[in-house]
Amino acid sequence: MPDIPTFDEYLRSLSRLTEHVDPTLETPDSLLIRAAGDALDQLPLVTREVLADWVRTHPEWCHVLGLAVGLPQEKFKNNLKQLFGTSGWITLARLRSEELIERLDEEFGLVAAVAAQRRRTYTFGDLLAERGGGRRSATRAGTSGRSLEDRIEEIARDLGLPYAVRTRFTGTANRSAPCDLVLPSGGARAEIAVAAKGFDSTGSKLTDAVREVKEMAEVRQPRQYIFAVVDGIGWLSRQSDLRSLHQLWADREIDGLYTMATLDRFEQDLATAARRSGLLD
Template sequence: MLLSCQSGQAVYELRHEFGTSGWIRLARERSRDLVRFLDREFGLIAELTAARAKTFTLGDVLAARAESRASAGRAIGRGRSLENALEELVKGLGLAYELRTQFIGRNGQTAPCDLAIPTAAEALVVCAAKLFDSTGSKLTDAVREIEEMAEVRLPRQFVFAVVDGIGWLSRRADLRRIHALRLSQRIDGLYSLAMLDSFAADLTAAARRVGLTVG
């Protein structure tokens, strides 16, 4: 459980619940609240009960280390799941698209995007899909990509961004940078996973404005 409290996911869950990731201080000052939280979110009591009756071997330690690496793989999978959700949405609208590409904008410049409609070479709508359950430089890189999309875009091109994941809670300055792009109308929409219906409506309207046929 010590290792669980220090894992990336647990750190962000603690910060979200208590406003701090300092679990040692929480254990000293709010032990009951911390135990209730860990039991609710991670099954603390059941895990400890099972652990007390078990004899641990080197194999158990190695398996735990392998699980931490698998968790990183699942985080990548979660990011792909957001892209998959957007892909299914675009398919449902009957629009042509390309995934994870570079679209062409002003003066022949290019910028990365996770979704280009109808093609990267003749993009009329582009979208960034950024879901992170852990923090780090990748989030800042994601913001730079969205800023680059806003910089390169042509006046007739629509730029949308869908961001989600608990990792953003520790990068609020980065979130503010993306929000500033929306406030200044340098991008045309900013959404979370819970707002996909709004994204679908705005995407439909944008597609029709640029002359694309929506199914």
């Protein structure tokens, strides 16, 4: 494998993985939410019966009631799953609207929340405070991580290599570790395992990412290759964690650490490892 760049050189290769999104631009989701909010605002009064009729008439708007009580879509779905055994809000709204509204009101004070918020006048400061809650950035962070996974999978596919994604591999003493790409497949047959960890925001996911890469290094067998593709400006606020991953590379506990800017090198190293493992002619 080529010489290992310094940590500062690696740090300079980090890139922003998510594009800037103009918060004033309308999207299909925002238009739907706006239409639902306007319809709620036009109701003559807010009661359980009125909301049940409203959601039965417009089941596609049901998740907006979750937003009214502070539940983003995923949390709304999870709560529906707990309360009703299903997260399918459209079916619930059509067939069980009275029960749906009753439970949402009992659990989250839905009627009072909608009634109070309809009467309130919102300021620009309120808008900025809502944007500062991190919901949009959290969604984009997940998207950026998946983009790295997609890129390394594309490279393996273009090389004609057998692989599996988002699984575990077995290493020394029958211990296993998670990985985002494994060749040729998971379990004890694994010859090459790759982690893809891309974040433009900071948080607990970065800690989990470091732990997973270290776990991969700890369980590897001598014949196995371990690579990590780690990128995103979120790591600039967690340089000590990033340095620990670079140290794994410097100590040859993993076989490569890459960013989007150095994926050409990843492709070369992956092909070399695949040939040495008998996966590529």
